[in-house]
Amino acid sequence: MKNSAMLRIFLLVISVVLFTVGCECEKESGLPVDGDGNVYDTVVIGTQVWLKENLKTTRYNNGVQIPLVTDNDKWASMTSAAFCWYNNNPVCKENYGALYNWYVVNTGLLCPVGWHVPTKEEWETLINYVKKTNESSFSVRLGGCRSENGTFIEIERSGYWWSSSLWWNENAWCINTWHINFFLSQVKPWFKVAGFSVRCIKNN
Numbered sequence: 001m002k003n004s005a006m007l008r009i010f011l012l013v014i015s016v017v018l019f020t021v022g023c024e025c026e027k028e029s030g031l032p033v034d035g036d037g038n039v040y041d042t043v044v045i046g047t048q049v050w051l052k053e054n055l056k057t058t059r060y061n062n063g064v065q066i067p068l069v070t071d072n073d074k075w076a077s078m079t080s081a082a083f084c085w086y087n088n089n090p091v092c093k094e095n096y097g098a099l100y101n102w103y104v105v106n107t108g109l110l111c112p113v114g115w116h117v118p119t120k121e122e123w124e125t126l127i128n129y130v131k132k133t134n135e136s137s138f139s140v141r142l143g144g145c146r147s148e149n150g151t152f153i154e155i156e157r158s159g160y161w162w163s164s165s166l167w168w169n170e171n172a173w174c175i176n177t178w179h180i181n182f183f184l185s186q187v188k189p190w191f192k193v194a195g196f197s198v199r200c201i202k203n204n
Contacts, residue, residue, distance in 0.1 A: 032051065032111075032112035032113075032114065032115055032200070032202075033112055034055065034056070034057035034059070034061065034111070034112050035057045035058075035059030035060050035061045035062070035063055035064075036056075036057045036058055036059050038056055038057060040052065040053060040112070040200075041053070042202070043137050043138070043139070045126060045129060045130075045135055045137060045138060046125070046126070046129040046133075046135075047125075048122065048125065048126060048129075048201055048202070049201065049202035050126075050138065050199060050200070050201050050202070051115070051199055051200045051201075052139045053097060053139060053141060053199075054096060054097025054098075054141050054143060054161075054197040054198065054199055055097050055098065055100075055110065055111065055197070055198040055199065055200060056093050056094070056097040056098050057098070057110070058083065058098070060107060060109035060110060061109050061110070061111065061112060061113050062109055064109075066081055066082070066083045066100075066104055066110075067080075067081060067082050067083070068082070068083060068084060069082040069083070069084055070084060070088045071150070072149065072150030072151060073150060074150075075101075075146060075150040075193070075195070076148060076149050076150040076193060077193075078101055078103065078193055079103070079193075080103050081100075081101065081103040081104040081107060082100075082101050082103070082104065082195075083098045083099060083100045083101075083104060083195070084098065084099050084146060084195055085098060085099070086099060086143060086144055086146075086152055086155050087152050087155075092143070092155075095141065095143075096141050096142075096143030096144075096155065096197070097141065097143060097197055097198070098197075098198075099143070099145060099146050099195035099196060099197060100162065100195060100196065100197075100198055101192060101193050101194065101195055101196075102162055102172045102192035102193075102194075102196075103192060104198075105117045105162045105164055105172070105198065106164070106172075108164075110198060110200075111198070111200035112200065114202065114203050115200040115201065115202050115203060116164065116200060116201060116203055117162060117163065117164040117198055117200060117201075118163055118164065118199070118200075118201040119163055119164050119165045120163045120165035120173040120187060121165075122163075122201055123161075123163050123173075123175045123187055124187055126138070126182070127175070127182055127185050127187070130182040130185075131182070136180070138182065140159055140177065140179075140180040140182065141159060141197065142154075142155065142156050142157060142158055142159040142177075142178075142180070143155060143159055143160075143197045144156070144157065144158065144159075144160070145158075145160040145194060145195055145196050145197075146194060146195025146196075147194060147195075148190075148191040148193050148194050157178065158176060158177065158178045159176070159177050159197060160174055160175070160176050160190075160194070160196040160197060161174060161175045161196055161197045161198060161199050162174050162196045162197075162198055163175065163187075167189035168189070170191055170192055170193075171189040171190060171191060171192065172189065172190065172192050173187060173188070173189055173190075174187070174188065174189070174190045174194075174196055175187050175188075176188060
């Protein structure tokens with residue numbers, strides 16, 4: 001029991017240190033920093049400011065760990081927050097970021113402080129701007145997804161990103177594209193349990 005208590009204290013201290021380091025990095029660079037201390041470049045597109053890459057944090061912005069789920073059956077039955085790497089391979093982190101179910105998004109703690117997961121309407125604003133101006137600076141990363149049955153599909157063929165907007169019961173709005181410039185993008189509802197990428201947008 002004593003060892004278990006000491007371990008919990010140790011993990012709490014580590015979480016606080018990581019969160020503090022992340023905050024200091026943001027102060028020094030002026031760039032957004034996630035719960036793991038990863039620093040992100042940003043891009044202005046129209047009236048919006050976006051991260052230039054998919055989110056790759058394993059922690060919320062308060063330092064709390066997000067549960068990693070690798071088993072397909074367990075993933076498919078989740079009704080709470082979980083994340084994974086495509087094909088359970090951490091090598092995918094740098095190019096494609098992590099895949100999160102919508103329960104992670106719904107906490108409101110996933111993005112760096114001062115940033116948030118875009119709403120359905122904010123995604124539509126981006127898509128309309130891109131189609132109108134031929135803007136391509138969003139830096140699309142076609143990271144595939146983890147489907148509602150837990151299997152991984154479509155990496156480098158399509159990209160899926162969550163919105164923060166609920167659709168109905170077990171579904172929330174997402175964006176799906178097969179094109180690096182968003183010309184073939186669709187905004188549609190999908191199962192909350194699916195694992196999609198997340199791209200954060202700056203608070204107004």
